[in-house]
Amino acid sequence: MTDLLIATRGLTKVYRGGVRAVDGVDLEVRAGDVYGFLGANGSGKTTTVRMLLGLVLATEGAIELFGEAMPRAGASVLPRVGALVEGPGAYPHLSGRANLTLLDSTDGRRRRGDRRRRVGEVLDQVGLDPADRRPVRTYSLGMRQRLGLASALLRRPPLLVLDEPTNGLDPQGIREMRELLLSLNREGTTIFLSSHLLAEIEQMSSRVGVLDRGRLVLQEDLATLQAPTGLVRVRTPDVSTALRLLDGRVVDRGEGHLVVRSPDAAALNAHLVARDIRVTELGPERRSLEEIVLAASESA
Structure with missing residues (x-):
């Protein structure tokens, strides 16, 4: 599988006292992915990232970046x-x-001139003023995060490995970071993004992996995970009437809405409208990333 930029097999880290921080993880990050690496604090995400980069040695297992064995290469x-x-x-x-x-x-x-130009480019790219001469000790946490990303971009790397890059950013800064990373990905950069922020990962990622207590409990394309479920959510002020009409096909109901088992949303809409049911909104039911992660963690 030559398109894998990151691949691990049985990656394990055991600390003193027998604590298994990472337990048999098999990662597959393909060229062009925005890979969202998810897990609660303490799940082993940062330890995994550090092993990928050779900052911590694995107890067991194998790591390859760009098809070459790490940390040897x-x-x-x-x-x-x-x-x-x-x-x-x-x-x-x-x-x-x-x-x-x-x-x-x-x-x-x-060369020196090229270096000066490149430094100015990446500072501007991450939203820092290239002319700012203040020492870094005066920077806010968000500014430090931006500077860290700028340092990661200096050499125009084809692979970015980022651990909680939006830490300390305000909502506008988070949006700007998201837009920047997606722009880099469109230009060909593969991004491995470790985070606990489900909403951000859901907006950015093409593929996700979920770590729970050191074990990889889910790894799949986000589009596959959020494919239509065969259910349709219908919003209508005529819930009671629609419920009688669709008896046996309704799997859930709430204030102003029904969830209906139906292979064809358009046909369902036509059926309801033909019987004078007022439909204000109708569409395929898809699972949120939060629902997906919770289900994977609970079944592990």
Whole structure:
């Protein structure tokens, strides 16, 4: 499977005392994915991310990035990975621009003028002022997160590995981060995004994995998980009349709505309207990501 940029087999981390933080995880992240890696705090997400990047050694199992074994191939693989893990690191007495310039100076392939231009580009890209000379110690948490993402983007990596990148951002900042990441993905960047924010993941991801107490309990394309269920939600002020008409096909009812078993939403609508049932809204019933995650965790 050559299109896998991240693949793990039986990935396990056991800490002193026999605590299994990660337990037999098989990840498959394909080129072009926005992969939402979900789980409650303490589920093992950050430990998994750290093992992917060689920051923590696995107790058991195998990791491949770009088809190469990690951490052995780290020197050749990691320059192609942009990462933001457990908050950004920076020299607090230097400005954001100075921090990025210092980081980029480790890339001997870029000339000074090109480096200056690239640093300005990524600062602007993440919503930081390239002319801001304030030291990083004066930055808010949200600004630090933006700076961390800027450092991850410096080398235009084909793979981004991000751990809670919206931490500390206000709602506008979260939206801007989402738009930026989706724009990068449209341009060809594969994104592995660890988060506990279901609403954000649902708006961004093409594929999700759910970690529960160290075990991967679900991994699937989001479109597959949210495919129509064969049920149709009908909103109508004529609930009682519709209930009698659809006797035996109604699986749930509430204030102003019914959930009906029907393979054809259009035919159901025509059937109701022909019998003078006022339909204000009708559409296929789909599970929310929250429902999907809760069901996967409860059945594990």
